[in-house]
Amino acid sequence: NVAETEPREDGSDRVHDIAIIGSGPAGYTAAVYAARANLQPVVFASSVAAGGDLMTTTEVENYPGFIEGIQGPELMANMQQQAERFGADIQYEDVDSVELEGEVKKITLQDGTVHWAKAVIISTGSEYRKLGLDDETRLSGHGVSWCATCDGFFFKDKPIAVVGGGDSALEEALFLTNFASNVTIIHRRDSLRASEIMQERALNNPKITFIWDSAVVGIEGEAKTEALQVENLKSGLTQRLEVDGLFVAIGSDPRTDLVKDQLELTPEGTIAVNGRSSKTNVPGVFAAGDVIDPTYRQAITAAGSGCVAAIDAQHYLESL
Ligand code: FAD
16 A cells, blocks of 8 residues: 555655654654664654653753753754754654554654554653643743652742642642742642542641632743732632742643554553553554653653663564
């Protein structure tokens, strides 16, 4: 089904050894490894969000190798150029659909172009749920964060708010007490969904206070976050809370739309992989990064996982 009379000029009728979908740390690291294994990977990097989640942040201080830290977009530009240096073909296109069964996989781009590949690496990442406020994106990396592990260190002796009521919100809040002067948890209900043990720890922590039945309805600050508008959902009254940081911990959604009908997912909604490998339940299809990770979700773990996927794909191709 891939044979045509004339080769297409864009090379899309060629069967790629490896196609990589997604261009965050997982996708670009997979591309570096696959390219250095001489497998000439094609990367579908997205037309609107190439470079992945780190493109939306400022300082990254926990990616090893950068003593003074590095800006998120610069780190991703470095990864992209490193992959291209070894021959990865990066296409700034969105994948519209995939057909993953069989020895040759079909990848259809949003512009209708069809590509074929013997192995596919899915590295489409995961999306933190947002509050949906106008200023949330503008102040991302300037006080608004979705990751305490990443950004807690920036808030030494500063007041912080955490939005959410589940285990991960309380975990973030407890971790943030290591830095913050105080942590206010803002929750839409009057009780927590988190496990008993996490609730007990949070409720007994002297640095943590709660604002119940409430939602953040506004974020103030020009260059950085300065205060929140917090509305009591029962009384309708709004209070102003001065904080330097707002951590949004209301969950995340792995980006599995492309593959959720074809690949096995875990109960958390991530793509299921076999043990420590990147192998999905479909031969020749591998997955890496935050789309398989309900727990760690760091740039370095995503990059490591991309490396694993490239090596797994390489071994798969050798076995054909
Ligand atoms: P992503 O980076 O999410 O990349 C996935 C890519 O796939 C995206 O470009 C997406 O557009 C693309 N894609 C999805 N679907 C398609 C499709 N159909 N076609 C084509 N492309 C597609 N981690 C740290 O270690 N340190 C930090 O300081 C840090 N700060 C962060 C700050 C912010 C604001 C955020 C949001 C995250 C931060 N993280 C940080 C977490 C880190 O960004 C992620 O763990 C990491 O980016 C995950 O890498 P990934 O490659 O799995 O996915």
